[in-house]
Amino acid sequence: MKIRVYYEDVDAGGICYHSKYLNFCERARSELFFSQKTSPIQDDYHFVVKHIDADFLAPAVFGDEVTVSTTILEFKGASLTMLQEIKNEKDGLLFQMKVLLVCLKGTTIAKIPETYKIILIKDA
Amino acid sequence: MKIRVYYEDVDAGGICYHSKYLNFCERARSELFFSQKTSPIQDDYHFVVKHIDADFLAPAVFGDEVTVSTTILEFKGASLTMLQEIKNEKDGLLFQMKVLLVCLKGTTIAKIPETYKIILIKDA
Amino acid sequence: MKIRVYYEDVDAGGICYHSKYLNFCERARSELFFSQKTSPIQDDYHFVVKHIDADFLAPAVFGDEVTVSTTILEFKGASLTMLQEIKNEKDGLLFQMKVLLVCLKGTTIAKIPETYKIILIKDA
Amino acid sequence: MKIRVYYEDVDAGGICYHSKYLNFCERARSELFFSQKTSPIQDDYHFVVKHIDADFLAPAVFGDEVTVSTTILEFKGASLTMLQEIKNEKDGLLFQMKVLLVCLKGTTIAKIPETYKIILIKDA
Numbered sequence: 001m002k003i004r005v006y007y008e009d010v011d012a013g014g015i016c017y018h019s020k021y022l023n024f025c026e027r028a029r030s031e032l033f034f035s036q037k038t039s040p041i042q043d044d045y046h047f048v049v050k051h052i053d054a055d056f057l058a059p060a061v062f063g064d065e066v067t068v069s070t071t072i073l074e075f076k077g078a079s080l081t082m083l084q085e086i087k088n089e090k091d092g093l094l095f096q097m098k099v100l101l102v103c104l105k106g107t108t109i110a111k112i113p114e115t116y117k118i119i120l121i122k123d124a
Numbered sequence: 125m126k127i128r129v130y131y132e133d134v135d136a137g138g139i140c141y142h143s144k145y146l147n148f149c150e151r152a153r154s155e156l157f158f159s160q161k162t163s164p165i166q167d168d169y170h171f172v173v174k175h176i177d178a179d180f181l182a183p184a185v186f187g188d189e190v191t192v193s194t195t196i197l198e199f200k201g202a203s204l205t206m207l208q209e210i211k212n213e214k215d216g217l218l219f220q221m222k223v224l225l226v227c228l229k230g231t232t233i234a235k236i237p238e239t240y241k242i243i244l245i246k247d248a
Numbered sequence: 249m250k251i252r253v254y255y256e257d258v259d260a261g262g263i264c265y266h267s268k269y270l271n272f273c274e275r276a277r278s279e280l281f282f283s284q285k286t287s288p289i290q291d292d293y294h295f296v297v298k299h300i301d302a303d304f305l306a307p308a309v310f311g312d313e314v315t316v317s318t319t320i321l322e323f324k325g326a327s328l329t330m331l332q333e334i335k336n337e338k339d340g341l342l343f344q345m346k347v348l349l350v351c352l353k354g355t356t357i358a359k360i361p362e363t364y365k366i367i368l369i370k371d372a
Numbered sequence: 373m374k375i376r377v378y379y380e381d382v383d384a385g386g387i388c389y390h391s392k393y394l395n396f397c398e399r400a401r402s403e404l405f406f407s408q409k410t411s412p413i414q415d416d417y418h419f420v421v422k423h424i425d426a427d428f429l430a431p432a433v434f435g436d437e438v439t440v441s442t443t444i445l446e447f448k449g450a451s452l453t454m455l456q457e458i459k460n461e462k463d464g465l466l467f468q469m470k471v472l473l474v475c476l477k478g479t480t481i482a483k484i485p486e487t488y489k490i491i492l493i494k495d496a
Binding site for chain 1: 384385387390391392394395398413418420421422423424425426427428431
């Protein structure tokens with residue numbers, strides 16, 4: 001998934017604001033669903049972020065087109081660990097994070113539905 | 125209402141990103157309710173922005189503490205026009221906008237409840 | 249230009265936060281330059297928003313793919329007026345604004361360079 | 373430091389968007405400087421985020437007033453590790469992260485100036 005770095009993403013230091021990389025990763029996770037004409041919110045099921053371990057290796061700058069790649073590291077009953085990486089052409093790897101997502105139905109922890117698993121495995 | 129301009133608000137040009145002034149104004153509108161221990165969302169009633177006419181006069185910069193002032197220009201049955209101004213100490217008036225808000229109950233246009241009017245008139 | 253509405257764009261009311269439409273319009277303006285392998289910031293030249301007159305007609309929701317179209321209404325020496333419209337497939341026109349942009353070189357108002365005009369006329 | 377959760381902070385799920393907690397922590401770090409009438413950017417010195425390890429324990433919701441606390445865990449020559457916690461009154465601890473910050477002068481890694489250390493130790 002390709003994402004452009006716009007004015008709104010860049011901060012006073014002239015580089016991409018640090019928390020925006022998390023947004024870019026979330027867009028890529030949601031796009032796994034949207035690209036298959038479905039949604040990450042179905043029948044009250046959705047994922048929430050529980051833990052993030054992130055390395056900021058090099059900054060993206062205004063106008064950069066970055067690529068977000070997503071790999072599933074582990075499925076558990078109600079949770080999921082992904083590795084997400086952000087790269088640009090010039091500098092290579094800019095950002096990587098391991099993110100633990102928990103599946104909720106409404107506000108209760110719930111087993112990840114098979115339909116979600118199929119979408120996630122197919123795309124990521 | 126005082127608002128600080130942080131890293132996240134400032135863009136590649138080193139000045140406050142233009143749409144952030146609208147956010148600051150929305151914070152000030154919501155704070156009219158929060159400061160009176162209530163919420164702008166009550167019994168499904170809430171306001172949506174219908175029209176904005178905005179002048180960007182001078183830029184706020186990183187670290188600025190700006191003041192947002194809100195004046196009610198007109199109440200109609202289901203709508204409301206406000207004048208909101210953003211100033212800093214050094215440059216004076218930075219931004220002003222007239223905003224037309226429409227009251228909804230759920231997704232239907234609704235007469236502004238008296239409780240809302242009282243809060244708005246008292247504070248703004 | 250197509251833009252997806254993600255989690256980060258949607259607010260407590262379940263619809264796209266009002267100031268995000270301004271961001272989407274800015275992305276479209278910047279993309280006029282990026283799509284031609286150039287940048288809206290060149291030799292210290294760039295545009296700042298001076299005035300906005302915006303109508304919010306219908307809300308975009310989570311997962312919507314909206315289209316931003318940009319038309320140039322008028323060039324003056326150092327300024328430029330555009331009409332920008334945001335649509336989705338289901339509801340048609342969601343948002344429209346007239347935006348007055350002023351060209352700066354550093355922090356001084358400057359005549360719009362011909363190179364900028366050529367890019368803007370070609371694309372918008 | 374107290375921060376209100378506004379419309380712009382809350383997402384389609386009705387809770388604070390996950391990366392906003394990082395923004396709130398950054399505001400608190402910057403405010404350590406602003407509250408002492410100085411800036412986190414001085415003579416080209418500033419900090420960038422290098423690593424984050426974050427736990428999302430419970431969600432903040434629209435209208436919440438959260439408190440961000442900052443503790444310095446370790447100073448090294450050019451870097452600094454902080455523990456930052458976000459709480460609200462009703463649920464207690466909502467979010468905690470360890471963040472590794474690196475000091476730059478321009479784009480080069482630099483020893484943290486004593487003036488910075490004094491501000492950070494005094495406030496955090």
